[in-house]
Every structure is written in structure tokens, then in C-alpha cells.
Amino acid sequence: MKKIFLLLTTCFSLFFAFQGCELTSEMYDSINPTIYPRTERDARDLVTAAAYVPFRNSEYDGIFNIATGVFLTADIASDYGFCSWDDGGLWARMYFAQWTPGDTRNVTHGWDFLNSISKMTLTIDRISGLDINEEVKQQLIAEVQCAQGFMAFLIYDLFGPLIIPDLATLKDPLTEKILPRLSHEETQAFIVNSLTDAAQYLPYSYKRGDSNYGRFTKGLCHMVLFKFYMQTRQWDKAIEQGRELMKPEYGYTLVTDKGGATSAYANIFTVANEQNEETIWSAVCKEGYQIHLWYPHVLPNNCTFFNGGWGGYKMTWDFFHTFEEGDDRRETILYEYETTSGVLLNEENKGTSGNSLADGVFPLKYAVESNVGDHCETDWIVYRYADALTLLAEALVRQTNTISSEAIDLLNQVRTRASLPPYTDSDFTDVRDFLDKLLLERAHELYFEGSRRQDLIRDRSYVDHMNAKCKAFGQAELVTDAHLLFPLRESVINEGKGIIKQNPGF
Amino acid sequence: MALLSCLAFTAEADSPQDAVKVTGTVTDETGTGLIGASVLEKGTTNGTATDLDGHFGITVPRGATLVINYLGFLPVSLNIQAGKSHYDVALSSDFHSLDEVVVVGYGVQKKRDLTGAVTSVKMDDSPVATFSTVSHALAGKAAGLRVTQTSAQVGGGATFRIRGETSINAGNDPLIIIDGFPISSSSNLGSGTRYQAGSTDNILESINPNDIESIEILKDASATAIYGSRAGHGVIIVTTKRGKQGKLQVNYSGNMSVQQMKNGYRMLDAQGFMKHWNEVEYEKYMKNNGMDVYADYISVNPNPSPFVSRFSEEQIANAQTTDWFNEVTRTGIQQSHNVSLVGGTETAQYLASINYFTQDGVIKNNGMNRLTANFNLDQQFSKYVKVGLSVNLSRNQYDNVPLGDNAWENAGVIVSAVMYSPYIPVRDENGDYSISPELAQTPNPVSLLEITDKTIKDRLLGSAYLQVEPVKGLLLKASLGVDRKYAKRKNYLPTTTMYGLAENGRAFITQEDKNDYLMDLTANYIKSVGDHSLSLLAGYSYQEFNTEGFNAGNYDFPIDGFLYNNLAAGGGAKPSVESWASKSALGSYFGRLNYSFKGKYLLTATIRADGASNFNPEYRWGYFPSASLGWRFSDEEFMEPLNGILSNGKLRGGYGQTGNSNVGNRILDTYKPGADYAFGTTGATSVEVNQLGNPKLTWETTSEFNIGIDLGFFNNRINASVEYYNRIVSDLLVTEKSLLSYHEINKIAANIGKTQGGGVEITLNTVNVTNKRFQWTTDLSFSTYKDRWLERDPEWKPAAYQSVDDPIRSLFLYRSNGLLQIGEAAPAWQKALLPGQIKLKNLADIEGTSDVLDQYDRVLIGSSDPEFTFGFNNTLRYKNFDFNVYFYGEVGRWRSGSYYENWIAGNAGNQLRNLAIASLDSWTHANQSATVPSLLPSTYKTQTDLSDYWYKKVSFVRCRNITVGYTLPLPKYIAKQVRLYADVNNPFVLTNWNGVDPETDKDAYSYPNVTGFSFGVDISF
Known part of the structure; x- marks a missing residue:
């Protein structure tokens, strides 16, 4: 009996001993917000995530990525863009401007970055109270503000008015507050204010070799403002921005030496000439951190100088024919090559399939170098000075409705850099002719840099150009003014419960 | 109706008061001795248990009745007859003994006392050794448990669902x-x-x-x-x-099995591929230039350049087919x-x-x-x-x-x-x-x-x-x-x-x-x-x-x-x-x-x-x-x-x-x-x-x-x-x-x-x-x-x-309305539609969207759950032979098209990939009565992919296994039992699904299911 008692006691003491078993959860690989952020490093890390990561062009991530990014999408949806892939007809709907409200991927990619603006707003709040060097803090905040204006502009360009919640709303995500899209004026004010505020505290530009190269600058703020005023046809304000960028403090000039490249133009896009003085802003690429996939997306699989191309993006032959002989920029396009089986492909013998010249020419631009396989480490140039100069030329002419010699000179700076003869007064029959030539010049200069769609929309000739493209390809001509914008995702309309309005025509 | 094996007893006239010593052997149906069966004189506590070979010995009064009990077998009552002292008793399995215990949470319970819904799965008849994981043997075995093999690959996963899937996001896996x-x-x-x-x-x-x-x-x-x-x-x-x-x-x-791919992918061979893509490109050429049937839809090109086939007659004639599937299987x-x-x-x-x-x-x-x-x-x-x-x-x-x-x-x-x-x-x-x-x-x-x-x-x-x-x-x-x-x-x-x-x-x-x-x-x-x-x-x-x-x-x-x-x-x-x-x-x-x-x-x-x-x-x-x-x-x-x-x-x-x-x-x-x-x-x-x-x-x-x-x-x-x-x-x-x-x-x-x-x-x-x-x-x-x-x-x-x-x-789909016919105008909401492409219905117009296919045009057509699932098992034993055949299946699950229906030129776009043979029946200017849509990709693919055009209710019955066994009549000193068996795993599936396999096919590109032929032996000493 004693034995039994002992056993019983043992069992019950076991029973109670284990009642102290702790009910705790741990996530050892996450950071608890009660101890973070505190230091300058913390602030920098948060700003990198909020202000820069959304602007990546890294594999399939970031608003500039090669597969679904906004520049690529805008170029495919312009008069020269083409893609040899299918993906459920998505590409065809892009290059013939036939997108529908159910489409996603490239069609909705830009809008999906809307909440990055919210992250930026919250990040400013998170770092404002930190006890760190005030100057550093102010600049970090300005970088985030610049990111807000830049992002808002990119989304506005593709989708129209945004939804911008205030800080209080963002800090209370569990209280639902459906917000309507802002008006055009409100969205525009947000873009202008963010960029103007940011410009006050940012350095003009970073010079080659600066360890901060790639951070946002006053120059970028003004470039985005410049583009914004152009798209909203506020020529006078645009001219101000253009002139601002020409100030010596920024140090912007065109690349005119060809370095190791085939031409000065080609030299803009080389590794050796990264951080050149023509670049206003580029996404800094570095293996292991940020690398882009331009080569595999563009190059064919049967060229001798690159392994593993996918033969996707093309420039149409029709557009390629608009390049003049002797234009250096034409030579950065792959329009003739010998295949790995020794066949020479060119306009006479285009070959078949996407890995040939059948659908168009390869808009290579970035010479093949510095790549680890698919990966390209060459910094991805987003905005550059040649764009600014030609925009200014356009603004001046549109503003005054006369062709000034300054405008011609600005255009010629870019044109002669490409080894073409300069235009003279007598080359232009009228303002319209000047604009046509200028827009074509810009298209040649900035092909596949995300400008063409904007140029045509600003010129109010997008619908005509796209219908002409459809006709040339044996498609029904169905492009309308609705296609000046992309539709919002249906899920966004649904969450709006009638408060968030779809773009007209969708 | 007697389930007991008949036992013949000879009578012997002795005085009932005398005690007699009785011996005997208790066996199962196959004659194997049962160890530890209880042998009890009815109404008393006088009893014994059988030894390792099923033998027992007991002394009882004449005329007494012995009750022999063994778990899982029906009890037998034995009247001790005069003049007979040895009894061989073969017990019959109790098919569904209520005294059987069932494992429940933290213990066991007798089946007769259960008040909850508990099903025991019998694995006895399943050729378990032929499965790479026991998960694969459970489909259809218990009412209320749905087991779906998610992949036919080696050691492939399976999902278990007990009574449907009512959780949305927190998982529907049983514990x-x-x-x-x-x-x-x-x-x-x-x-x-x-x-x-x-x-x-x-x-x-x-x-x-x-x-x-x-x-x-x-x-x-x-x-x-x-x-x-x-x-x-x-x-x-x-x-x-x-x-x-x-x-x-x-x-x-x-056990040793040989496995054969059961159903391959029916794709075009080299000649078929080349000829078919030439047809596709010719159709595209006709369309691009507004020729023939396309004249009403596309502006006619007065000076079309001549059509050049991608693959020449010579290339086609000389082409050698590589059966890629064959190369990797x-x-x-x-x-x-x-x-x-x-x-x-x-x-x-x-x-x-x-x-x-x-x-x-x-x-x-x-x-x-x-x-x-x-x-x-x-x-x-x-x-x-x-x-x-x-x-x-x-x-x-x-x-x-x-x-x-x-x-x-x-x-x-x-x-x-x-x-x-x-x-x-x-x-x-x-x-x-x-x-x-x-x-x-x-x-x-x-x-x-x-x-x-x-x-x-x-x-x-x-x-x-x-x-x-x-x-x-x-x-x-x-x-x-x-x-x-x-x-x-x-x-x-x-x-x-x-x-x-x-x-x-x-x-x-x-x-x-x-x-x-x-x-x-x-x-x-x-x-x-x-x-x-x-x-x-x-x-x-x-x-x-x-x-x-x-x-x-x-x-x-x-x-x-x-x-x-x-x-x-x-x-x-x-x-x-x-x-x-x-x-x-x-x-x-x-x-x-x-x-x-x-x-x-x-x-x-x-x-x-x-x-x-x-x-x-x-x-x-x-x-x-x-x-x-x-x-x-x-x-x-x-x-x-x-x-x-x-x-x-x-x-x-x-x-x-x-x-x-x-x-x-x-x-x-x-x-x-x-x-x-x-x-x-x-x-x-x-x-x-x-x-x-x-x-x-x-x-x-x-x-x-x-x-x-x-x-x-x-x-x-x-x-x-x-x-x-x-x-x-x-x-x-x-x-x-x-x-x-x-x-x-x-x-x-x-x-x-x-x-x-x-x-x-x-x-x-x-x-x-x-x-x-x-x-x-x-x-x-x-x-x-x-x-x-x-x-x-x-x-x-x-x-x-x-x-x-x-x-x-739920499945929310656009309603399809057949293929656009020659001369028929494209619907206002599918302006770029061409003959032979799928027409969709524009159902609910709200202001401003009547010309747009959008979410208002999708309707609920049903659920992708099956209407019912079942399992059907048969076991037969004849003398030393045993035979098992097991079927399971499901009925009435809405599914979209299989690879066979989907991989057609009209869905492939402009990238030449291999296509299912069904693509040969696509609508073309020369094949206007087809039900397979046009060779030319539709502009509205985003919507047609979400349409009911290819949807149907899919059912299948799979024969999981057919097993034949034979127990060798060997003397006990060699081995207690030696059973040889042959098994065919997954010999056939009856289904209206025309993909590779109605169960293991996800959307496409599934690992092909296999039929296994095995031979095995079970020996106990």
C-alpha cells in the first residue's frame, strides 16, 4: 500500500510539475518593433526599403523590371514595340492596345505599387522621431519624399488619379476607410509638392565614384517635375524645369566620347561609363544585390555572343526603317547577325520565330558585357540628360508655337552626337513638322527607355499611331482614347464598393 | 444461415457424471493454430487457454458444454459427447465483432459502445507493400475521408480531407x-x-x-x-x-514491381507539328491580309506579299520525330x-x-x-x-x-x-x-x-x-x-x-x-x-x-x-x-x-x-x-x-x-x-x-x-x-x-x-x-x-x-455562346473576334460597361467539389487462393479542359510549341464546322480561359488493384505460412476525362500515372 501511495504521489507531482510548461512563441528571425528602429543604420535600412526597393530593376522585382515594369510595358504598348512571346495573348493585347479590365501582369503592374507610397509616408513618420543626426535625417526624409513624387508620377502616367491616404489613416489599418481616387488636381498637387519639398534638401547630383551614387537627387526631382509638366502640357513650368537642369551645379552633359564602345551613344550604356554625367538617375546594379534581365529578354538564343537569349522584345521593322543611314543609334540595334549555325539573318533573310528577325529587330542598346549569364550588372539608366534637352526643345516650340534657334540647337545637340547632320531652319516646313521630327528624334534616341508612349500621348497622336500599327499587322483597328490609360484591377474596383471609379471605357 | 463451420460429433453413451479428459485443437479457417483462445466450461470458471499450436486439454464432466472464444472470431459451443475425447475446432472469423476495440483519442473503446462517428480502415486486403506511402492506399477506404493523390510522382503527396473543406485559409488537413x-x-x-x-x-x-x-x-x-x-x-x-x-x-x-506509364500525352509528331504550324501560319497570313473568310473582319490588303511556309516540303519529308516524352521516361x-x-x-x-x-x-x-x-x-x-x-x-x-x-x-x-x-x-x-x-x-x-x-x-x-x-x-x-x-x-x-x-x-x-x-x-x-x-x-x-x-x-x-x-x-x-x-x-x-x-x-x-x-x-x-x-x-x-x-x-x-x-x-x-x-x-x-x-x-x-x-x-x-x-x-x-x-x-x-x-x-x-x-x-x-x-x-x-x-x-465563369460563324458580326464586347473564335455572352450590363467583358458577365456555375466519392472492395477466398479487387472514384467534379483540349494552336499564340493532336481539328477557313476553336488566338483569351467553353463534370472510377494470392500448403515445420501473390496496381480507369489521369492531373503537365505489376511473397515462421 505504501508503494502505491508513493507511486501516486510521484504521478501527481509529475502532473503538477509540468503545469509550468511555458506557452511561448518565438520568431527568432524577425525584429520586434518595440526595439526598432533606433540608430542611423536603422533609418538608412528603412529608407532603402521604402524609397529605393520599389524602384528596382532586379530580375522580376521592382517597378522598372524588364518583364513587367512600367517602362517596358509602355514601350511595348507604343508604336514600335513588339514581343514574340504569347503568354495567353497578353503581349498581343499590349502591343495592339487591346487590354481589357480582366488583364493583370503588365497591365496592372504599376498600380500594384500604389501602397509603396503609403510605406513611404509611414517611413517618414518612423524615422522623424529618431534621435539621430538631423542633417542625415532631413536628407533621408527628402529621399523618401522624392520617391513619393516619382512613384506617384509613374502610376499617374499609366492609370490616372491615385488614392493617397493620410498618415492617420495609414496608422490605423484595421479601421476600414475606403478612399476615392483623388482628382487630377489633387494627384498633381501631390506629385508637385513631394518633389518640390524633396528638392530643397537633396544634393544637386552625385558625381562619378561617390559612394552615395544612385540615391535620389535634386536633379531627379526636377527631371520628374519636368516630365510631369510636359505630360500635363504646362509648357511654361516645364521650361523652368528644363532650364533648371541645365544649370552648371548639376553638371549634366551629354556623353560625347565613345570610350571603348562603338560610338558615343553606345558608350552611354556601358559598364565602363556607368555613373556618367549624362545620367540623371539610374538603378545601380551589382551582382548579388540588383541585377537586371535585359539580355535574355531581348536577345535571341541563336546569336554567337550571348547564351540563353529568349528572343522576346522587338522593335518593328516599320519603325526601324525610320532610322537614317549613319545614325549611331541604329547600330545599337541588332538588325543583322550570324546565327550559331552560320546563317546570316537580315532584312532579306529574316528567318522564322522569335529567335530571328521575323517579328522585328532586337533593341539591344546595352552592349553585351559585364553579365553573369542572364544577369546584367550594368546600371539601368532611367532618366538622362538627352531626354531633358529634347523635351525642352519641344516645350519651347509648343509654348511659343514658333521654332526658335534655341530649340533647334537643343535638338541638334542630341542629333549630332549620333553622328547625324544638324538640322537647320530650312529643314522644317512648320511647327508641326518640327514636332514630328523632334518626336522621331526622341524615339530614335530614347527607344526602349520608356518615353515613346508619353511622347505620343502628349502629342495627342497615340490613338492614330497605334491604329496604324494594328492595320500594318492585319489587326482590327480598335484603339480609342480609353487606351491612353490602363484599367485598374477589378479587385480594386470591388474593394472600392462604388467609391473607387474605374477608368472610362473599362 | 449458420456461419459456423459444421462439426460432426459422434455420440457415445456414457454416464454424464463422469469426468472426462478432452483434448483438441483450435484453428482459424485456414487451419492455422490459434494461440491463447479461451476454452471454458459453460456456466463455470473451469477453463484453459490454447497453447502456441492451438492445442488445449481440459477435464470436464460428461455432457458439459465448452465455449471457445477468440477475439475476432465467432464463439463456438461444443457439446462433449460420450466416447469422443479429441475435438478439432475451426473458428470462423467474426466479420464485424462488436467487441472489437477501436482506437479513440487517448484510449480504446469497444465498437458497441461508440457514440461518435469513427471508421476503422482495414488494411488487411490491401497490397500495402506495393505502395510507396500508405497515403496512396487510403483513397475510398473510409466514407467521409477523401484522399487525393496530388502527384503520381515517386512518393507523391496526397491530401486528406475529412468531411469536406470548410476552412478557408487555415488548412483543411486532419490531425x-x-x-x-x-x-x-x-x-x-x-x-x-x-x-x-x-x-x-x-x-x-x-x-x-x-x-x-x-x-x-x-x-x-x-x-x-x-x-x-x-x-x-x-x-x-x-x-x-x-x-x-x-x-x-x-x-x-x-515485393517486386514493374511500373509502366499508363497514359502518355498525345502530342504531334515531327511531320504533324511542321504541317500544322504551316497551316496555322497560313491562316494567320490570310487573316492579316483580310483574305477569304476574313475579308469582313480585317481591312483587305490589295497587295499581299506571297506566303512563305515556315517549314518546306523537303524539311517536312526529311524530319525525324524525337519523342521527347520517350526520352525522359x-x-x-x-x-x-x-x-x-x-x-x-x-x-x-x-x-x-x-x-x-x-x-x-x-x-x-x-x-x-x-x-x-x-x-x-x-x-x-x-x-x-x-x-x-x-x-x-x-x-x-x-x-x-x-x-x-x-x-x-x-x-x-x-x-x-x-x-x-x-x-x-x-x-x-x-x-x-x-x-x-x-x-x-x-x-x-x-x-x-x-x-x-x-x-x-x-x-x-x-x-x-x-x-x-x-x-x-x-x-x-x-x-x-x-x-x-x-x-x-x-x-x-x-x-x-x-x-x-x-x-x-x-x-x-x-x-x-x-x-x-x-x-x-x-x-x-x-x-x-x-x-x-x-x-x-x-x-x-x-x-x-x-x-x-x-x-x-x-x-x-x-x-x-x-x-x-x-x-x-x-x-x-x-x-x-x-x-x-x-x-x-x-x-x-x-x-x-x-x-x-x-x-x-x-x-x-x-x-x-x-x-x-x-x-x-x-x-x-x-x-x-x-x-x-x-x-x-x-x-x-x-x-x-x-x-x-x-x-x-x-x-x-x-x-x-x-x-x-x-x-x-x-x-x-x-x-x-x-x-x-x-x-x-x-x-x-x-x-x-x-x-x-x-x-x-x-x-x-x-x-x-x-x-x-x-x-x-x-x-x-x-x-x-x-x-x-x-x-x-x-x-x-x-x-x-x-x-x-x-x-x-x-x-x-x-x-x-x-x-x-x-x-x-x-x-x-x-x-x-x-x-x-x-x-x-x-x-x-x-x-x-x-x-x-x-x-x-x-x-x-x-x-x-x-x-x-x-x-x-465556386466557379465563376463567363458563358460561352459557341464559335463566331462566317459572316456573323463580332459582338460589340468582342470587337476583335474572328470567325471560329469563342463568343462570350455579355450578361449584366451596367452603365458604361455594355461593350466590355468584365466581372459583371461572370456567373456561378457550380462548385469544384465532386458530387460524391466512393470506394468498392471485394475479397474472395477459395481454398488456398485469395483474390482482391478494389475500386474507388469520384463523380461530378467540374473541371476545365484537360491538356488535350487546351493545347491547341488557338491557345498557343505565336510561339511554336508542340500541341495536342486535338489541335488538328481546329476551326480553319477550310474546316468551318469544327468545335475546336480557331487556329488563330483570340484577343479575348483572358476571358475565354475563364469561360465555361471547356468545362464539364468529370467522373472516374479507378481500379486501384487486383491481387491474387496463393497460400502454399506447406508443412508447419518449414514455415507457418507462405503466401505468394501477384498484383496489378492501377490497371484501368473509367472516366470521361481525356487528360492523362483524372485524379493526378492538376491543370497540365502532370506526372503520368503508372500501372504497376508486382509479385510478392509473405512468409511467417
């Missing part, structure tokens, strides 16, 4: 318990490359199918509530064999060997088993092997104390091949093999893997076999218990256990593959260690007084879950030869390295009361309180009660006249609550490192908020009502059970409730809304024929369920086509 240990999935490690290895079984893969004694499926809340917070989707209890009293018994079973081979030793004395019993299983899959290089060792020991120390130990060790090794269904640049072996151009050779003139000019970003399928990708999974499931019985009827038990799951994957992408070359080789090693610890303390008390019997259980359980993992990778290797064995040799600029760790715990108190009055009126009540560490303290504890009642009406006196017909009748009903807490740690806001960036020439790290915590997160609760009836007829030769249930899941847990999309983090874990599920399950077991030479039994299971939404989150944002009470797995 699986192996020998009292609630187990969780082992790791599913990534490859570190773009390729996935498909889906392998992660839950029962470590179990040796031969070790399984029984599998119980606990379905309703009254059966499962004892497991509380994790039992919302039922419980599967796997019990492995343990030692038995008796002489050492050695069993060996071996082979005949599969599988073998298994199992040895077990069982034995024990009255105080100590042991079992040891070892099993080796190996399989080479039908896709080349895809293989697995498994080694398991199982040992258990039960030792009675004294009258009061018993201890036991179980150790289950397993090692599963897999040779993975890239099997994901990603396409294009991420294509794996199967995707690439079905897409690749059939007219190009495997290798080019230089001996390198050729690359399709049409599919530049897709690697050569054969080249992908060069990838080395191995997974090792080790599992140790061990437990020990101490059991004390201080007073009669009171059993105290403490058990401690560990489930250690270690997994490691090693992967190398060599330069002979397209993407290996792009990076000069990429190596990756990843490993994860998961350790779950369990402590169970239980007290069980049983007492019977008069007509009342009572059983009480109380207990405490604590389980802790730990995970930690690590991986490292590099690229740019000087040679391929290192594989993953010298990561430092890689010249990668930033080799990848990661680690992670987490911990959580669950503490529980539970209790159960079983009460029965006169054995006829039954009551079970349970309660469990669970505290989960992943909820905040004020939301942490969940209480899960249940109660059920049973009435054995066949035991009522007024039923006695019917007892000859109705041998068993029980009505039962219950109500209870269970839970689901499966959302992980989501109550806190957290920061984590984000994506990288670079400034200047250096990399920069980033940190961001990655989770918005919901501090109010709590259990999802399932409230379930169940009513069931069990009927047995003709001495239980026919047994039927019918269950009806209705459950409501409230506080539905979702990991990603959408917040407004403008928020930084726009998803949050939350409790939202309610769903409802209901269904009927029928089980029927019959003994159709039984006599000494021939027996035939049949088992049938049938289940049906319907799941729907009951209540939505107040912040729910429905799409235009959604309603509050939609089925959970």
Missing part, C-alpha cells in the same frame, strides 16, 4: 496521430534554383506500411473534440503493431522487403521490424528509397507498474528531377518534354543538347536530367510511457515523446543545362530541423456497478514545436564535378546564405466521461481546453466540449423477435466543438530584412515592416452535429452505417484577409465569417458467401458533402458575381 503522438508535416525544402521537385508525401512517408495495425478515422466532433484545437478537420489515428505474447514469430514479406521498378519479429511473454512483449523500399520512377532519375526500423517493448514491472518504449526510425531519400508545372524559362522535365519541338534531335551536331528555335527560353528536356538534386529526410518518432494501476480500475499514465524531423536537400545545376550554363553552375544545400516534444499525463478510471458502467479520463498534454533551418548556395564553379560538395569553390559575387528559427507550444487539459446503462443507453461527453502560444494570453484558451448519446435498440427486449434478422442496431447522435489554430505566429507587427539595393559600388541592406499583427487573433471553431445509425443483419453478415452531419465553422481563420490595397501591409491574419458544411456517409460491409472453401466479402463506402459560405466578414468586398452564400470552391 494525424501516430501511436498517440500528434505529428506535423516534415519539411518541404526549396531547391535554391528555379526548379521544383513536385509534391512528395510529407506526413505519412516515414511510416512503414507493413507496421500499421489499424487506422481509425475520427470524423464528428464528439469523437474528435478530445483533440480540441487541432481537430476541426477530423483526426486520423494510425496505430502501429506492437509485441504480442507468444513464441517468436518471424515474418518476411517481399523509362520503366519504373519498385521493390520492398520487410522483416518483423514479434514475440513476448506474459510480462514483456516486443516487436522489431525493418523495412526497405526502393523505387525508380517512370521519369528517368526520379527515385526514392526508404529504410525504416521500428522497435517497441512493453514490460510489466509489477502488478501495478508497466513501462513501454517505441522507437520508429526512418530515412527517406529522394532523387528529385525538376517537376514543377512552371512553363517557359522555368519549365521542368515534363513541361519541357511536352512543349518541345518534335522535329529537333536530342543533341545537335556538336553533341550538345539542342535548343528549340521556337522555345528559346525553355531548356532541352533531356538536359534537365543532368541536374543532381537529392533530398534526405530522417525521422525519429520515439516515445516512452510509465503506466501505474494503483487501485483496480484506475490507470495513471505518463508518456513522453519526441518527433524529430530532419531534412536536407542538395542540389546542383550543371553547366550542361541552359540555366546552369548561364551561371557556370549553381549549387545549393539546405537543411531544416524540426523537433516536436510531447508530454501526456492521463488518468483513466473504469467502474461498473450493476447496470451502470462508467469510464472517466482526465489528462494534461503539452507539446512544443521547434523549427530551425539553414541554407547556403554558390554559383560560378570552375568544374561541374564538385556538385554541391565544395561551395567555396564557386566564384559567385554574393553567395546566398539564410537561416531561420521559430518556436511555439500548445498546452491542454482534457477529460472524457463514458457512461452506459444496461449496455444499451450510452453517453459520451468530452471537454478539452487548449492554450496555444501563437495567440495573445486573453485569446489563448479555447474550450471544446462535446456530448453524444447512443441507443442500442437491438438490445431492447421488444426487438428480440427480430434478432435473427437484425443482429445489431444502434442509433447515435452528438454535438460538439473543435478548433483550428493553424495560422502560425501572426499576432505581432514585425520587421524583417527586405530586398537588397546598391549605392555607388556597394550593396545595401534594407529592413521593412513585413507583418501586420492582429492581437485579437483566436481559434476558428467548428460546431458539428452528427447523427448516425449502425445496423447489422443476419448475425452481422450485412453491416451498414449511415452518418449525417452538419457543421458550422465560425471565426474562420485566414492568414491573408485583404485590407484596403493602399495600405503598406494590405493583408492580415484575422477571424472572418462562417462557413457551413453538411454531408452523408454510408458504409456497407457484406459477407456475400461463406463456407469452408469459398468466401466473398464486399465493402462499400460512399460520401457526399456540400460546403458553402454562411456569413462573410463585415468588410468583405465581393466581386460583382459573388454572393454571400456561394459554395466555398
